[in-house]
Amino acid sequence: MGNYQDEINKRRTFAIISHPDAGKTTLTEKLLLYGGAINTAGSVKGKATAKHAVSDWMEIEKERGISVTSSVLQFKYNGKCINILDTPGHQDFSEDTYRTLMAADSAVMVIDASKGVEAQTRKLFKVCGMRGIPIFTFINKLDRDANDTFELLDEIEKELGIATCPVNWPLGCGKGFKGVYDRQKECIITYSDTQKGTKEGESKTIPLSDRDACIEAIGEERFGILSDEIELLDGASAEYDLEEVQRGKLTPVFFGSALTNFGVEIFLNYFLEMTTTPLPRRSKGEIVDPVENDFSAFVFKIQANMNKAHRDRIAFMRICSGKFEADREYKHVQGNRNLRLSQPQQIMADSRTILDEAYAGDIIGVFDPGIFSIGDTICAPKDDIMYEGIPTFAPEHFARVRQIDTMKRKQFVKGVNQIAQEGAIQIFKEFNSGLEEIIVGVVGVLQFDVLKYRLESEYNVEIKLEPLPYEHIRWVVSSDTPLDKISGTSDMKKIVDLKENPLLLFINAWSVGMVLDRNPGLELSEFGNM
Numbered sequence: 098m099g100n101y102q103d104e105i106n107k108r109r110t111f112a113i114i115s116h117p118d119a120g121k122t123t124l125t126e127k128l129l130l131y132g133g134a135i136n137t138a139g140s141v142k143g144k145a146t147a148k149h150a151v152s153d154w155m156e157i158e159k160e161r162g163i164s165v166t167s168s169v170l171q172f173k174y175n176g177k178c179i180n181i182l183d184t185p186g187h188q189d190f191s192e193d194t195y196r197t198l199m200a201a202d203s204a205v206m207v208i209d210a211s212k213g214v215e216a217q218t219r220k221l222f223k224v225c226g227m228r229g230i231p232i233f234t235f236i237n238k239l240d241r242d243a244n245d246t247f248e249l250l251d252e253i254e255k256e257l258g259i260a261t262c263p264v265n266w267p268l269g270c271g272k273g274f275k276g277v278y279d280r281q282k283e284c285i286i287t288y289s290d291t292q293k294g295t296k297e298g299e300s301k302t303i304p305l306s307d308r309d310a311c312i313e314a315i316g317e318e319r320f321g322i323l324s325d326e327i328e329l330l331d332g333a334s335a336e337y338d339l340e341e342v343q344r345g346k347l348t349p350v351f352f353g354s355a356l357t358n359f360g361v362e363i364f365l366n367y368f369l370e371m372t373t374t375p376l377p378r379r380s381k382g383e384i385v386d387p388v389e390n391d392f393s394a395f396v397f398k399i400q401a402n403m404n405k406a407h408r409d410r411i412a413f414m415r416i417c418s419g420k421f422e423a424d425r426e427y428k429h430v431q432g433n434r435n436l437r438l439s440q441p442q443q444i445m446a447d448s449r450t451i452l453d454e455a456y457a458g459d460i461i462g463v464f465d466p467g468i469f470s471i472g473d474t475i476c477a478p479k480d481d482i483m484y485e486g487i488p489t490f491a492p493e494h495f496a497r498v499r500q501i502d503t504m505k506r507k508q509f510v511k512g513v514n515q516i517a518q519e520g521a522i523q524i525f526k527e528f529n530s531g532l533e534e535i536i537v538g539v540v541g542v543l544q545f546d547v548l549k550y551r552l553e554s555e556y557n558v559e560i561k562l563e564p565l566p567y568e569h570i571r572w573v574v575s576s577d578t579p580l581d582k583i584s585g586t587s588d589m590k591k592i593v594d595l596k597e598n599p600l601l602l603f604i605n606a607w608s609v610g611m612v613l614d615r616n617p618g619l620e621l622s623e624f625g626n627m
């Protein structure tokens with residue numbers, strides 16, 4: 098379709114995932130240096146220098162020094178247009194991270210070489226696995242003491258269930274770190290600590306065939322170890338297969354040190370070759386081709402009050418096909434009406450650039466007067482596209498919320514509803530109790546603080562949260578009996594969500610099975626749909 102095929106094929110849209118502290122922010126920052134998107138290291142996030150990540154929009158983030166929201170960073174490198182979806186690493190915000198992964202075409206998994214696979218890596222990996230997107234592994238912090246390389250690979254294979262294919266191989270670690278061996282080009286690239294520079298500097302590339310030069314660079318002992326390891330590797334590791342990579346069955350593995358900016362450019366170059374152009378998505382069971390179709394996008398994230406001065410709300414959309422043009426009218430499918438997207442912008446650091454056009458693969462933020470919900474589709478008025486919804490994750494913590502000043506009921510309901518629309522919390526009501534109380538469910542307990550803080554600062558409503566002991570939630574998918582007739586356990590509570598869908602809450606996991614036994618024909622699900 099038209100002349101924007103080239104533009105779309107230039108796009109590479111990915112998310113970086115990691116357990117907190119593995120080095121995601123540092124790697125992101127170094128990648129941005131290559132695109133010239135930032136000038137000095139430290140402007141993404143420098144805890145030590147008290148500068149804040151570009152995504153640190155909310156006060157609460159500053160107070161806690163963690164990143165609550167995800168941002169999108171775009172830069173150009175070697176003729177490619179790269180969109181990095183920054184995902185918050187803090188475990189309490191995993192739901193936002195999951196949604197962000199829905200907008201990515203591939204993921205880069207950062208692993209701390211001295212820690213291996215960690216809890217959060219496992220969780221995030223599972224979501225990537227569900228989507229079958231390509232996953233690249235960057236094993237970081239080789240400038241420090243690291244676990245045995247073979248063991249690290251073994252752990253990834255066993256714990257995450259994905260085959261590994263090292264693209265390069267570390268030459269020692271910590272004080273003895275000498276660089277990496279590039280298996281495809283059959284050369285060694287010597288380590289240099291260029292953390293103060295903006296690009297990889299003094300490192301040398303020496304073909305393995307030049308034995309003397311290699312020994313001079315890395316020492317006889319390391320050269321000997323490398324030769325043995327290469328032999329082992331060639332015999333033991335999976336062969337590189339681009340198709341398997343793109344199906345998410347094989348992860349190419351890279352080694353480096355983001356902090357000292359070693360191995361980052363090597364990684365970037367291979368990554369851009371191996372990852373995919375914008376992937377097609379499904380609408381009503383049919384594939385929507387990114388190039389062949391007119392504009393379409395879905396909302397994967399809504400964020401309120403990014404800018405205090407404007408008291409605004411931004412809906413982030415992932416463009417799935419075609420070209421977006423600012424002056425055209427589009428259809429908001431769920432709202433069943435045509436509209437112009439106002440103030441389309443690209444969010445970069447603290448600044449926003451108003452866009453005239455954008456292409457499949459890009460992320461745009463548009464001003465949202467409160468009409469969009471997560472998962473909504475926007476497309477050309479003539480088209481009939483509706484992307485499959487984004488799953489909502491089962492909240493694990495529940496609380497009853499009340500406003501302290503009963504006169505502020507209106508603001509309270511509005512605030513709670515808007516925050517729920519953004520997907521930061523899920524709200525429920527008691528079933529058939531006639532009570533107007535609202536039950537809030539969150540994935541991470543920190544979201545309760547966010548809710549309280551935002552209601553106070555944005556809606557001027559003080560609330561009281563009364564924690565409830567429930568930990569397990571199930572949507573009722575189908576049932577032979579109406580909700581009030583379902584025979585439960587003493588720890589079970591019946592509630593409904595915003596759309597009046599019935600749900601059950603349980604304190605104990607074993608009660609779920611018991612209730613299923615007692616009610617033949619009852620079908621429960623851990624996931625709702627936004």
Ligand code: G4P
Pocket residue numbers: 115116117118119120121122123124142143144145146186237238239240241353354355356357
């Ligand atoms: P995250 O976003 O995944 O949470 O990790 P982040 O990049 O913030 O890195 C966590 C810590 O690890 C930081 O140190 C960072 O400097 C350090 N780090 C990242 N990459 C490397 C690496 O390749 N080698 C070494 N040695 N350290 C690395 P910090 O002390 O917590 O923060 P800061 O004081 O350096 O800002």
